[in-house]
Amino acid sequence: xxxxxxxxxxxxxxxxxxxxxxxxxxxxxxxxxxxxxxxxxxxxxxxxxxxxxxxxxxxxxxxxxxxxxxxxxxxxxxxxxxxxxxxxxxxxxxxxxxxxxxxxxxxxxxxxxxxxxxxxxxxxxxxxxxxxxxxxxxxxxxxxxxxxxxxxxxxxxxxxxxxxxxxxxxxxxxxxxxxxxxxxxxxxxxxxxxxxxxxxxxxxxxxxxxxxxxxxxxxxxxxxxxxxxxxxxxxxxxx
Numbered sequence: 085x086x087x088x089x090x091x092x093x094x095x096x097x098x099x100x101x102x103x104x105x106x107x108x109x110x111x112x113x114x115x116x117x118x119x120x121x122x123x124x125x126x127x128x129x130x131x132x133x134x135x136x137x138x139x140x141x142x143x144x145x146x147x148x149x150x151x152x153x154x155x156x157x158x159x160x161x162x163x164x165x166x167x168x169x170x171x172x173x174x175x176x177x178x179x180x181x182x183x184x185x186x187x188x189x190x191x192x193x194x195x196x197x198x199x200x201x202x203x204x205x206x207x208x209x210x211x212x213x214x215x216x217x218x219x220x221x222x223x224x225x226x227x228x229x230x231x232x233x234x235x236x237x238x239x240x241x242x243x244x245x246x247x248x249x250x251x252x253x254x255x256x257x258x259x260x261x262x263x264x265x266x267x268x269x270x271x272x273x274x275x276x277x278x279x280x281x282x283x284x285x286x287x288x289x290x291x292x293x294x295x296x297x298x299x300x301x302x303x304x305x306x307x308x309x310x311x312x313x314x315x316x317x318x319x320x321x322x323x
Contacts, residue, residue: 089163091115093146093204094174095139096123098273099223102291103171106299108136115140115159115167118174146174146200147192156207165211169302172201173223177275179234190237197241202248213259219302220256222249222265223294226314229267253311264301268294268315287320 090107094100095116104114108131116139118124124141132138140162144155159167176196178189205220212218227235228242246265253263272288294315301310 087111087113088168089113089115089166090169090171091117091159091167091208092171092173093117093200096120096127098275099268099271099291099294100171100173101127102295103173103298104139105131105134105136106292106295107169108139109134110299111137112169113137113139113163115142115162117142117144117146117155117159119143119145146204147195149203152200152203153207156204160208160211166215167208167211167218169219169221170205170208171221171223171298172205173221174200175223175225175275177238179238181234182236185237193237193241194244197238198244198248201245205252209256209261212261213256216260217306218260219262219264220249220252221298221301222263224249224265224267226267226269226316229314250311253309257309260306262302262306262309264298264310264313266294266297266301266313266315269317287317289315289317 090112092100092104092114095104095114096118104116104127108114116124116127121143124143128139128141142155142158145151174196176193178185178193201222222245224245225242227239228246231239249263249265256263268289270288271294272290297313297315301313304310
């Protein structure tokens, strides 16, 4: 495979790390970004031990507009403007009853879950349009389709992401650019701030399952696109 580049936000752990492992072991040169330089370096070392191309790591704070600007410029420079796949994965989750949700928590979720996706994609899309190819993958959530208690803030950001992605897909398909949005249910990561019990972990969606969906979506013939993919446990009551 000719060298291909994939930029993955939130690439230091959880779903982002699993996507990085999947793509890198298939030959992609990954550009990984997250807040922690140390965690990014650990992932880079792990990928190298697997025999995958060592990723480019760029520490960035996706709540900060200037940091996103710098990330986009550095990423484009690192790959000579060849972003083949952009994975908007980074997310923030605050689950609270509406009356307990603070404005700071709501602003943080809006900044990372939606505004950062908007800004980063807007800065990388022209390079894809110039090359007349590219794939944008957004990691959303079933919370972007279904309401639930304590999800007023988080769900709102994922509904916004879905509406934006659906419209963007219709705009850029004429440039041979695919926009794919993946909607997982609860995934076995530390994002929710708690560790589920062992039986529950066994039936939950795993980060690697989401990574497999990403890989499937980006490797089908380029004439075809999965615009949306829902991911649920086959049998959540099995345990």
